[in-house]
Amino acid sequence: MTGxxxxxxxxxxxxxxxxxxxLETEFVVGPDGTPRLVRLGDSGAVPAVPVHPESALPLxxxxxxxxxxxxxxxxxxxxxxxxxxxxxxxxxxxxxxxxWLTVELHDPDTGLTAFAELTSPGGLPVLSSRVRLRNDGPExxxxxxxxxxxxxxxxxxxxxxxxxxxxxxxxECRWYTEPLRETVADIHVDAHQHDSRxxxxxxxxxxxxxxxxxxxxxxxxxxxxxxxxxxxxSPAGWxxxxxxxxxxxxLALNGPTDAEHQWRVRLAPGEEFTTVAGVLALGAGxxxxxxxxxxxxxAVRRPHPDHTALPVVFNDYMNTLMGDxxxxxxxxxxxxxxxxxxxxxxVDAGWYDDSADGGWWDSVxxxxxxxxxxxxxxxxxxxxxxxxxxxxxxxxxxxxxxxARSPVAAALPPDAxxxxxGVRLTEQGRHQLDLRHPAARAHLDKAxxxxxxxxxxxxxxxxxxxxxxxGTLAPGDLGPGAGLLGHAQAYLDWxxxxxxxxxxxxxxxxxxxxxxxxxxxLAVAQLQxxxxxxxxxxxxxxxxxxxxxxxxxQGAVWAYPxxxxxxxxxxxxxxxxxxxxxxLSGHLDRMTPRQLALVGDAVTTYKTIRPDLARAVPFxxxxxxxxxxxxxxxxxxxxxxxxxxxxxxxxxxxxELRLPVGHxxxxxxRAEILHPTPAPGAAAGSAVWDGDxxxxxxxxxxxxxxxxLRT
Numbered sequence: 001m002t003g004x005x006x007x008x009x010x011x012x013x014x015x016x017x018x019x020x021x022x023l024e025t026e027f028v029v030g031p032d033g034t035p036r037l038v039r040l041g042d043s044g045a046v047p048a049v050p051v052h053p054e055s056a057l058p059l060x061x062x063x064x065x066x067x068x069x070x071x072x073x074x075x076x077x078x079x080x081x082x083x084x085x086x087x088x089x090x091x092x093x094x095x096x097x098x099x100w101l102t103v104e105l106h107d108p109d110t111g112l113t114a115f116a117e118l119t120s121p122g123g124l125p126v127l128s129s130r131v132r133l134r135n136d137g138p139e140x141x142x143x144x145x146x147x148x149x150x151x152x153x154x155x156x157x158x159x160x161x162x163x164x165x166x167x168x169x170x171x172e173c174r175w176y177t178e179p180l181r182e183t184v185a186d187i188h189v190d191a192h193q194h195d196s197r198x199x200x201x202x203x204x205x206x207x208x209x210x211x212x213x214x215x216x217x218x219x220x221x222x223x224x225x226x227x228x229x230x231x232x233x234s235p236a237g238w239x240x241x242x243x244x245x246x247x248x249x250x251l252a253l254n255g256p257t258d259a260e261h262q263w264r265v266r267l268a269p270g271e272e273f274t275t276v277a278g279v280l281a282l283g284a285g286x287x288x289x290x291x292x293x294x295x296x297x298x299a300v301r302r303p304h305p306d307h308t309a310l311p312v313v314f315n316d317y318m319n320t321l322m323g324d325x326x327x328x329x330x331x332x333x334x335x336x337x338x339x340x341x342x343x344x345x346x347v348d349a350g351w352y353d354d355s356a357d358g359g360w361w362d363s364v365x366x367x368x369x370x371x372x373x374x375x376x377x378x379x380x381x382x383x384x385x386x387x388x389x390x391x392x393x394x395x396x397x398x399x400x401x402x403x404a405r406s407p408v409a410a411a412l413p414p415d416a417x418x419x420x421x422g423v424r425l426t427e428q429g430r431h432q433l434d435l436r437h438p439a440a441r442a443h444l445d446k447a448x449x450x451x452x453x454x455x456x457x458x459x460x461x462x463x464x465x466x467x468x469x470x471g472t473l474a475p476g477d478l479g480p481g482a483g484l485l486g487h488a489q490a491y492l493d494w495x496x497x498x499x500x501x502x503x504x505x506x507x508x509x510x511x512x513x514x515x516x517x518x519x520x521x522l523a524v525a526q527l528q529x530x531x532x533x534x535x536x537x538x539x540x541x542x543x544x545x546x547x548x549x550x551x552x553x554q555g556a557v558w559a560y561p562x563x564x565x566x567x568x569x570x571x572x573x574x575x576x577x578x579x580x581x582x583x584l585s586g587h588l589d590r591m592t593p594r595q596l597a598l599v600g601d602a603v604t605t606y607k608t609i610r611p612d613l614a615r616a617v618p619f620x621x622x623x624x625x626x627x628x629x630x631x632x633x634x635x636x637x638x639x640x641x642x643x644x645x646x647x648x649x650x651x652x653x654x655x656e657l658r659l660p661v662g663h664x665x666x667x668x669x670r671a672e673i674l675h676p677t678p679a680p681g682a683a684a685g686s687a688v689w690d691g692d693x694x695x696x697x698x699x700x701x702x703x704x705x706x707x708x709l710r711t
Contacts, residue, residue: 042125111137149278253278263481346394362429394459
């Protein structure tokens with residue numbers, strides 16, 4: 001289905017519908033000419049319940065200098081311009097597997113035209129929305145905020161719980177739940193004849209878009225479990241807010257704003273601006289909504305062979321060389337990684353450092369190999385050894401930064417760097433490149449083409465370890481937040497162009513772990529670092545929750561077994577990565593043959609299940625993990641409907657636990673332990689299907705078990 005339109009008999013309003021087999025929407029254009037979304041649902045568990053127009057929101061809300069909000073408070077709803085935008089037309093169509101709807105609105109006072117651009121992949125209960133503004137008036141207009149997606153008419157705050165995810169360095173993806181009513185208090189709306197001004201507001205700031213919180217959230221209806229799950233696809237600033245409206249609730253998704261991010265854009269006559277996308281997934285529960293969102297993420301990302309091959313990556317950094325690579329240290333490590341089954345070998349930070357004291361932090365930027373670290377044949381000797389052992393070589397790079405002591409800092413023009421009030425910004429001894437400047441792009445293109453084209457590197461880990469807040473003021477920027485968004489989008493364009501030139505190159509996205517784990521970047525990069533967490537006992541809640549932010553085949557989870565670990569801890573450390581992307585590390589070259597065999601067994605197990613992981617969707621039998629939970633569980637349900645995988649960790653508590661597995665309840669299921677491989681001295685464990693769930697026994701801690709469930 002694409003769209004239909006009808007008019008009321010009295011001529012005071014018109015309606016039109018749009019959607020497909022998995023998504024139903026209806027829009028009403030009221031007597032005031034303002035279009036509103038009044039029905040949104042999937043074809044099953046989240047029915048498209050009609051919404052009274054008073055509860056619905058205008059399709060677009062925005063603020064501009066000289067045109068403020070219609071109602072004071074922290075909410076970006078009820079804006080003066082939003083209520084003046086009048087419906088002019090709508091168009092529908094298909095583009096590949098996507099259905100699209102564009103609704104055109106116009107403000108006769110300013111001449112501003114807004115296009116609400118909605119898309120949805122066929123077969124998925126997911127709505128993506130962005131807004132394109134065009135100034136068709138005679139005077140410039142300075143926009144301060146513009147919505148990406150608005151949804152009113154949700155159940156009342158009393159019936160809803162809010163889920164959001166803390167996302168801090170070394171402690172990523174920590175979801176927590178609270179009643180919406182705790183923030184949006186019941187003020188007795190009828191007595192005041194006005195909605196509350198209160199709102200639950202969450203915003204990201206600075207050049208780490210996922211520092212503090214993921215740009216995501218969810219509402220669940222108490223009792224029914226119905227879930228509305230969202231993400232904002234911004235590589236820079238973002239904001240969402242929830243509030244009360246006409247005895248219901250509303251959701252507003254925004255990119256950067258003037259109030260939170262010092263973002264403004266001036267639209268001269270004829271000029272356009274398009275927001276970042278806001279995405280909403282529907283489901284009967286959180287797991288079902290995440291199923292839809294995971295499938296959406298796969299549908300909209302850049303195609304790449306890595307997404308189905310899922311090669312095992314060894315990286316020399318974590319708990320191993322820690323930024324101090326040399327030929328002498330790397331060669332035996334390369335040999336051991338190959339024996340363990342690694343398929344890519346990435347030399348991490350430090351390969352460019354020629355200083356005797358390792359003081360490379362504020363001198364990076366040229367990206368040339370160190371002669372001191374690689375004396376005989378240079379770094380090509382190391383890269384060739386990786387290829388000889390049957391692996392693809394990789395290198396670490398931090399492209400956006402230039403150290404204050406680097407010769408590149410003086411070689412590039414001043415406008416190639418972030419600046420404020422004519423002063424080049426410095427953060428922790430480093431300058432930040434502005435990828436909108438052609439000299440900055442040319443510098444990085446030359447580095448990448450040399451490393452990939454000349455040296456034969458097939459994997460780049462692109463890191464980003466400084467934070468610029470609120471952004472940059474280059475010529476033409478009205479605010480630093482606008483400069484930051486412009487750079488971030490230019491950075492993604494630069495990544496895409498590099499992949500166009502080198503289509504088999506694999507790019508891992510990293511920003512001190514998961515500080516840049518946003519949907520816009522994940523649609524371009526092939527892998528995402530989930531954390532820099534070095535403690536194997538604290539990684540499980542991150543690994544278990546990472547699929548909320550990134551599809552499993554893109555979520556790089558460290559597995560860094562050490563020769564000093566006992567067999568239980570080796571198995572525990574490896575087991576946490578088996579339902580994501582193994583990022584193998586550790587001093588494998590110092591292990592005994594028996595220890596290295598344990599590592600090899602885990603890698604072999606991973607290679608047998610990875611074809612399923614490339615299409616699997618996550619579920620959480622124990623709910624989303626808590627940071628200090630003693631038992632944690634992550635499941636993956638394969639696309640064939642007959643196979644599921646379940647990783648269960650025990651860090652304490654009683655030695656036995658029952659895990660409900662709702663989608664397999666009442667069926668005959670065979671439970672098979674895939675990891676750890678039984679070995680002398682390994683922790684004995686069991687997993688038994690009881691008809692509706694899995695009973696797991698892990699007598700010692702720490703312990704992990706990977707179970708395959710087959711119907």
